[in-house]
Amino acid sequence: MKINLALLMLSAAIGLSSCGDALTLVEGGMTGTGITAGRITGFGSIYVNGIHYQVNEAGLYRNGSRVADQSSFAAGEFITVTGSVNTDGVSGIATQVSFDSLVKGVVEAITTEGQSQSLKVLGQTVELDLLTVLHGFDQLTDLQLGNVLEISGDRLPSGKIKASSIALIADSYQTTEGLQLMGAISQLKPELKTFQINGLTINYSTANLLAWGGQALANGQTVQVKATQLPSNAELIAQQLSLQTMQGKYPNKSHLELEGIVTALSAANEFSLAGQKIISSHTTQWIGLTAAVVGLNLEVEGYIDTTGTLQAQRIILRDVSQGNSHELAGQITAIDKTLNTISLAGYLLYLDKSSMLLSNSQTTTRQARRGGRHDVAKFEDLVVGDYIEVTALQLTDGTWRVLRLDRGGRAH
Numbered sequence: 001m002k003i004n005l006a007l008l009m010l011s012a013a014i015g016l017s018s019c020g021d022a023l024t025l026v027e028g029g030m031t032g033t034g035i036t037a038g039r040i041t042g043f044g045s046i047y048v049n050g051i052h053y054q055v056n057e058a059g060l061y062r063n064g065s066r067v068a069d070q071s072s073f074a075a076g077e078f079i080t081v082t083g084s085v086n087t088d089g090v091s092g093i094a095t096q097v098s099f100d101s102l103v104k105g106v107v108e109a110i111t112t113e114g115q116s117q118s119l120k121v122l123g124q125t126v127e128l129d130l131l132t133v134l135h136g137f138d139q140l141t142d143l144q145l146g147n148v149l150e151i152s153g154d155r156l157p158s159g160k161i162k163a164s165s166i167a168l169i170a171d172s173y174q175t176t177e178g179l180q181l182m183g184a185i186s187q188l189k190p191e192l193k194t195f196q197i198n199g200l201t202i203n204y205s206t207a208n209l210l211a212w213g214g215q216a217l218a219n220g221q222t223v224q225v226k227a228t229q230l231p232s233n234a235e236l237i238a239q240q241l242s243l244q245t246m247q248g249k250y251p252n253k254s255h256l257e258l259e260g261i262v263t264a265l266s267a268a269n270e271f272s273l274a275g276q277k278i279i280s281s282h283t284t285q286w287i288g289l290t291a292a293v294v295g296l297n298l299e300v301e302g303y304i305d306t307t308g309t310l311q312a313q314r315i316i317l318r319d320v321s322q323g324n325s326h327e328l329a330g331q332i333t334a335i336d337k338t339l340n341t342i343s344l345a346g347y348l349l350y351l352d353k354s355s356m357l358l359s360n361s362q363t364t365t366r367q368a369r370r371g372g373r374h375d376v377a378k379f380e381d382l383v384v385g386d387y388i389e390v391t392a393l394q395l396t397d398g399t400w401r402v403l404r405l406d407r408g409g410r411a412h
Contacts (some may be wrong), residue, residue, distance in 0.1 A: 034255025036081045037274070038299060039131075039152075039164045041356040043376050046081070049257045049299055050276050050354035051092050053081055058094040063101060063180065073099060075356060075371045076133030076165030077152040078259070090353050102161055104150045104180040106230065118160075119149070122181050123234065125160040126151055129329065130320045130391045131404055133358065135374045136168030138411035147251065148173050150392045154261045154274055155183070158296055159198040162261060167373075179227040179236070187349030188219050197225070200236055204281050207238040222275065250304045252278070258310065259318060261298045262292050264384065273300060288317030288393055295321070299354075318354075320336055320391055320403065329389045329409065335382060342382065349381055349392055351402045356362070360408040377407045 038049040040179040045054045047258065058081075060067045080328045083094035109120035117140050119126040128140070132153075137143060148170040166199040170177060183197035193205040195217065202225055204217075226240040250256050260274025269280045278300055280292075292298065297319040302312040319325075334343035351357075359375040382388075391404040 012327045016192075018121050027338030033084045034082075034257070034281055034303075035250055036083075036085075036257040038078065038257065039356075040073055040079055042378070042380065043070060046073065046078060046094070046097065047353055048081055048350060049301075050258060051081075051085055051090060051095075051257070052353055053083060053092050053094040055094045055097055058083070059096045061098040062095070062106075063099065070097075073097070074133070074165055074167060075358060075376050076131070076162055076374075078102075078154065079292055084195070093345070099152070100182065100224065101150045101180055102153055102182050104178065105148070106167070107143055107145050107147045107149060110140055110143055110145070111165050115262050119143075119166075121149055121151060122179065122236065123229065124181070124198055126153075126166070127156075127160055127161055128166070130325065131356070132163045133165045133167075133356075133374050135165065136372050140360070144171075144357050145169070146172050148177055150200050155263070156261055156298070157263045159183070162297070175212050175228045179225075179230070181236070183222065185217060185219050185221045185223055185378060188217055190217065194235075195219075197223075199234075200231065200232055202236050202238050202241075203237045204241050207241040210240060210242040211245075212243050216399075221245075250308070250310070252304055252306050252308075252384060254304050255302075256304055257299065257301045260297070262294050262296050265292060265294060273298060277308070278302075278312050280309045280315065282314045285314045287314065288395065289315070297321070317393060318403070320393075324394075325403070326392050326394070326400070327390070328392065330387070332382060332386045332388060335384055339381065340379065342388075344388065344390060347400055348402045349390060349402050351405070352394075353401040355379075356404045357381075358404070358406050358407050359412060377405075382407065 013158060028305055036049050036051055041047045045052060055070055060072065062072050077099055079097055079099045081094045082096040083092050085092040095236050103121050103124050105122035107119060107121060111118045117128040147168060150167045150169055151161065151163050152159050152165040156162055183195060185195045188195040194201055194203050195203065222244040224242040224244055225238045227236050227238050227352050229237055258274060258276060262271050262273050265270040271278055298309060299316040299318050300312050301314040302310050328345050330345045332342050332344055342349050357377040357379065359377040387409055388404045389409045392400045392401055395401050
């Protein structure tokens, strides 16, 4: 049995806070009409940020195109759900679900050094962590240069991408696949009609500009770039350029549950996460930490005020970097389906609707899985004796909350 237990304090901020019963606080979110943006953790409709959304009547969109059903999405992908949350705080009805990949392109480099794993796709450095879900392949060593990948996640303050999901689309690139990249403009040169996104030069001289509303391009704007031809001499010829603005994205007084990475601290009670300004107050509940730290992945729940600021009511740690998580592996020795707990290696582990459960019992070949989706599991599928691997965080009251569980273990 493999057990790796090494809890490292990132800083005094990631300590045990005095928020009370953490189990009660973590399960469930806000109620009423609103927006939820975060990674998919399960299906049977869609689970995101601890809410089970029914999507039968929702408009479903993938990279701007309408899709038929939830099978077009995958575990780990960051989506935005608009709808309503029921009074129980853990279920709701979606009116729209949308996904946009952060980058879609070919593998240019693969790095596996010890625990550090990363890729280079369209000039972007893509880092993996313990929560990254792989679709169509089992590990980085399965990939080859030239493979086509679609990547979801968020950007670190450095501009690197922390991947929540990586899907192998094809062995080699065809122009019908299309390329896509989202990021912030830098080194804009209007006279040359070029700019850069984290080192990749974008030539927009022949691009169709969408959703600009008369605005001029400027450094710092977030844009989505679409192209068909692979970069040449580190330059990508854009066919379409869309402005991704935060203004009006979340309407005044709307409830918002947002997962993302802290990119900046403006004050003791003010920070930016996934491009959104957030303010905390003395009534904000902190779960798993007592203050925001640049680079941490958090979930923030609150409401949008008249200035477009998210007034935080609850902030939850969702981060496995910097050693602030535990990895456990072994056979389940007990299950309590009333309390949603399992026993493993002497630990009592709590699962809620934010826990991502994956199944790794597939026997099909990698070739047959090209473009496929990683299987998900459900809590009711688990039985005593199952071999599992778990990534968990310790909560305020000393209990352990499962962020990810792999039934059958992970490929190594």
